[in-house]
Amino acid sequence: MLELKNLCKAFPIRNAFGRKTGALQAVDNVSMTIAPGDIYGLAGESGSGKSTIARMIMGLETPDSGEILIDGRSIHDRSDGVAHGRRVQMVFQNPGSSLNPRRTVGQSVAVPLDAHGFPRSKRPARVATLLDMVQLPAAFAERYPHELSGGQKQRVAIARALAVEPKLLVLDEPTSALDVSVQAKVMDLLTDLGRQMGLTYLFISHDLSLMRNFAREVSVLYRGGIVESGTSDTVFGHPSHDYTRLLIASVPVISAEEAALRPVIPLIDGELPTPEQLIALRQAADRQA
Amino acid sequence: MSFPLLRVENLSVSFTTYGRTVPVLHGVSLDVPARSQVALVGESGSGKTVTMKAIMGLLRQPPARITSGAIYYDGADLLTMPEKERLKLRGTAMSMVFQDPMSSLNPVFTIADQMATILKYADRRLGRTRSSRDRMQRVYDTLAQVRMRDPERVARAYPIELSGGMRQRVLIAMALLSETDLLIADEPGTALDVTTQAQILKLLKDLVEARGLALLMITHNLGVVRETCNSVYVMQKGVIVEKGETAAIFEAPAHDYTRSLIDAVPRLTGGRRFGTAGVPA
Numbered sequence: 229m230l231e232l233k234n235l236c237k238a239f240p241i242r243n244a245f246g247r248k249t250g251a252l253q254a255v256d257n258v259s260m261t262i263a264p265g266d267i268y269g270l271a272g273e274s275g276s277g278k279s280t281i282a283r284m285i286m287g288l289e290t291p292d293s294g295e296i297l298i299d300g301r302s303i304h305d306r307s308d309g310v311a312h313g314r315r316v317q318m319v320f321q322n323p324g325s326s327l328n329p330r331r332t333v334g335q336s337v338a339v340p341l342d343a344h345g346f347p348r349s350k351r352p353a354r355v356a357t358l359l360d361m362v363q364l365p366a367a368f369a370e371r372y373p374h375e376l377s378g379g380q381k382q383r384v385a386i387a388r389a390l391a392v393e394p395k396l397l398v399l400d401e402p403t404s405a406l407d408v409s410v411q412a413k414v415m416d417l418l419t420d421l422g423r424q425m426g427l428t429y430l431f432i433s434h435d436l437s438l439m440r441n442f443a444r445e446v447s448v449l450y451r452g453g454i455v456e457s458g459t460s461d462t463v464f465g466h467p468s469h470d471y472t473r474l475l476i477a478s479v480p481v482i483s484a485e486e487a488a489l490r491p492v493i494p495l496i497d498g499e500l501p502t503p504e505q506l507i508a509l510r511q512a513a514d515r516q517a
Numbered sequence: 518m519s520f521p522l523l524r525v526e527n528l529s530v531s532f533t534t535y536g537r538t539v540p541v542l543h544g545v546s547l548d549v550p551a552r553s554q555v556a557l558v559g560e561s562g563s564g565k566t567v568t569m570k571a572i573m574g575l576l577r578q579p580p581a582r583i584t585s586g587a588i589y590y591d592g593a594d595l596l597t598m599p600e601k602e603r604l605k606l607r608g609t610a611m612s613m614v615f616q617d618p619m620s621s622l623n624p625v626f627t628i629a630d631q632m633a634t635i636l637k638y639a640d641r642r643l644g645r646t647r648s649s650r651d652r653m654q655r656v657y658d659t660l661a662q663v664r665m666r667d668p669e670r671v672a673r674a675y676p677i678e679l680s681g682g683m684r685q686r687v688l689i690a691m692a693l694l695s696e697t698d699l700l701i702a703d704e705p706g707t708a709l710d711v712t713t714q715a716q717i718l719k720l721l722k723d724l725v726e727a728r729g730l731a732l733l734m735i736t737h738n739l740g741v742v743r744e745t746c747n748s749v750y751v752m753q754k755g756v757i758v759e760k761g762e763t764a765a766i767f768e769a770p771a772h773d774y775t776r777s778l779i780d781a782v783p784r785l786t787g788g789r790r791f792g793t794a795g796v797p798a
Contacts, residue, residue, distance in 0.1 A: 273710035378561075407560040407737065412781040412791075419792030434711055437740075437782070441789035464787065478715035479785055480740025482767050486785040498723070499664055500716045 229264040229428045230285070230396055235294035237280055254280045255291075256452035262445070264395075267422065267429045269443030269460065271436060271475065273503075277452040278432045282398050285430070287312050298396065311344060317389035321401040323381035327373040333359070333384050334369030340391040358387040362417060379410035383417065390421070396428045404435065415442060436479050437486075440464045448472045450503065467491065470506050520592050522731050523549040523572065523611070523699055528586035530567055533579055541567055542755045544586070549699065554725060554732040556742040556763070559752035560778070568752070569703055569735045573613060574603055590699070609639050609695040614688050614721070616704040621688060622676040628687055629672035632656045632694060639695045659690045664720060682713035689721060699731045707738065718744050739782050743767060751775045 237255040240248045255277040262268040272278045283289040285296055287303060296303045298315050306312070317340070320326040327336050334355045341351055356366040362383040373381055382402060389397055399418070403411035415438070422429060433439050439446060440460050447457040448471065456469040467473045473491040478500070481487050496505055530542040542564050549555045559565045570576045572588055574595065588595045590611060595603055615621040623631055633652050640647050647655070653672075660668035663686040676684055685706060692700055705721060706714035722745050725732045734746050742749050743763055751759040751772065759772040770776040783789055 273712065408739070409560065409777060409781045412783075415783075415791040416793050419790075423792065435783075436711070437785045440785060440787045441783045442791060461787065464785065474712055476785070478712045480715070480718070480738060480744045481785050482739045482743050482779065482782055483784065483786075484764075489785055497664070500712070500719055502716075503712055 229266070229299065230262040230268075230430065231295075231297040231300075232258055232260050232281070232285075233295040233297070234259055235281065235284065235296065236292045237277075237284060237289060238292055253452050255284070258294075258449075258452070258454055260447055260454065260457065262396075262428055262430060264428055265422075265426055266445060267431055267443045269439040269446040270430060270432045270449060271434065271439055271446060272449035273434055273475075275451070276449040278449050279400065280452075281449075282318065282400050282430070282432055285398055286316060286318050313340065313394070314344060314392050315394055316396045316398060317392070317394040318398040318400060319382070319385050319389050319402045322405050323378060323385045324373070324405070326385055327381055329373050331372075332369060333364075333371050333373070333376070336373075336384060337369070337388045337391055340388060344392045346392070354391070358391055359384075361390065361421065362387045377410075378406050379414060382406065382414055386414075386417070386421070390425070393425075395426070396430065398430045398432070400432045401434070402431075403438070404433070411438070418442075436464070436476060437481070448475065465489075470510050471503050474501070474503055474506050520589070521548040522551040522591060523733065524587075524589040525568065525572065526587045526589065528568065528571060528588065529584045530564075530571060530576070530581055531584055532581050540584070540755065542571075545752070545755070545757055547750050547757065547760070549731050549733050551698065551731050552729045553748065554722075554734065554746040556734040556736060556746035556749040557752060558736055558739060558742050558749055560737055562754070563752045564755040565735050565737075565752050566703065567755075569613075569701055569733075572733075573611070573701065574607055605642050608635065609643060610697065611699040611701065612692040612695065612697045614692045614700060614702040614705050617708055619676065619681075619684065619708075622684060624676055626675075627672065628660075628674055628676070628679075629653065629656055632659070632672070632687075632691055635691055636694050643695075655694065659693050660687070662693060662724070663687075663690045665690075680713075681709050682716060685709060685713075685717050686720070689717075689724070693724070697730060699733065700725065701733045701735065703735045704737070705734075706741075707736075721745065739767070739779065751778070 235255055235258045238251040238253045241250040241252055243249045258281060270278050280289060284291050303312055337355050337358055338351055341354060346354065355369050359366055359368055364380060364383055403414050406414065421427060431443050443460050446460050446463045447454045450471045456463060456472045463472060464476060467476055474493055477490045477493045493500060525545055525547045528542055528545045531538050531540040545568055557565045557568060571583060583596060590606060633656055636652050636655060656672055657668040660671055665671045665686060702721065706717040709717065718741065736742060747763055749763045749766055750757050753774045759766060759775045766775060767779060770779055
């Protein structure tokens with residue numbers, strides 16, 4: 229479904245006068261393959277490059293090198309006349325800022341329909357169908373985002389993303405702004421929709437507990453590169469890379485069974501090491517050996 | 518049992534906006550004994566922040582109004598004591614660690630400036646005097662206590678020059694400047710990466726235990742509750758629905774709301790199947 233091949237992206241670092249003084253390698257030789265219908269998790273902290281990868285898949289950033297293939301075709305190959313937006317859509321983190329406050333829910337959901345030439349006359353019916361899919365009453369089409377709760381707003385964002393029937397959905401921290409009980413309902417909805425419509429998900433999150441339960445395949449990103457990938461059960465059950473182990477050890481958990489699953493990380497000066505410290509320790513140990 | 522360090526008794530608060538009065542706390546009672554770690558957990562809108570603000574005296578009145586109840590600190594009712602007395606406690610005997618390190622630090626002053634100012638006013642309220650040299654020494658010492666490797670460099674920095682984790686450490690240091698007995702932490706570390714959050718929680722826990730402080734942790738994250746607190750109050754819609762020992766409640770919640778909250782948390786052990794269909798279609 230989606231294939232990333234040796235993807236690289238660097239951003240220039242500029243000084244106060246706008247002169248280029250260096251480069252930040254945001255994405256460093258990332259390759260992965262997502263099978264149709266799969267739920268693929270991308271775990272990483274801030275600065276790991278996960279959002280840059282999402283933006284490149286969406287066509288919002290151009291890779292410096294490497295390829296992004298959807299169904300075997302480069303996303304920059306538009307020769308079949310199918311717009312990129314009909315293949316991939318994205319659900320953003322904060323529904324409060326991803327919905328235009330001046331548009332009604334109906335108008336927001338209709339934006340992609342307009343953009344992709346959906347007949348005007350059929351639009352109200354389509355909007356009603358989409359709202360029904362995300363389990364919102366049709367009357368919500370007349371409401372404004374500020375009249376909605378966070379979970380309802382995120383449902384609207386999901387309806388908008390599904391409007392032109394893409395096959396691949398990029399979910400960028402879709403529930404991190406929501407309460408945990410609302411999160412569970414949104415994840416239920418995404419799971420149901422994925423099954424019904426045969427969607428493929430790229431799920432980006434820093435919430436490892438959520439990822440373990442939602443994604444089937446997982447890649448862990450650190451400083452732009454993938455340090456570990458595999459099935460969710462393998463990566464979380466038997467993490468092999470130090471960074472993955474530290475990430476899992478850092479998750480606050482609510483039961484003794486979960487706590488027992490967390491790897492034990494040696495403390496440095498009575499403190500948990502930072503990822504940099506832990507990796508430097510390993511490198512030093514490797515040099516010794 | 519002796520009187521706890523902090524006792525909130527039957528606290529009710531309502532808000533009046535545009536002529537409409539909405540009650541938000543309905544008779545909230547909670548105890549934080551000295552040297553104990555207590556969590557107040559609830560989802561957004563549950564009233565946990567209003568409770569915290571009432572305790573710290575940060576509720577703006579109006580629109581808020583405390584309609585009944587009492588808040589005792591060390592046996593004295595904070596709500597009826599003269600404002601001058603209360604000021605002597607706030608930021609000194611009881612202090613706060615705020616959530617968002619960027620918005621609770623002033624971007625145009627250095628860390629040293631801001632910490633020294635806090636200390637100066639705390640000293641003034643308590644009628645203490647301290648030379649500016651002693652003040653700076655206290656600032657450096659406190660930064661070292663939150664395990665800053667180079668306190669003097671951090672003190673010279675502006676907030677923007679520090680990482681999120683370091684800013685959160687500065688906020689903890691600020692709360693520790695005076696001889697605090699009670700630390701109230703409002704979602705510390707939530708804005709941070711998970712590895713940094715783990716460091717901050719461990720630091721907070723170590724400090725609280727080493728100095729024999731009482732901790733009231735306000736959070737929505739049940740994991741954070743289990744990591745830092747041995748007892749917990751669960752709040753829903755302005756009511757404490759359940760209280761008790763953290764391990765016992767997480768193991769066997771008595772109240773339906775607590776149970777639904779715990780069931781909603783995804784587990785690191787996995788095994789949860791999302792979706793309402795049950796079986797794949």
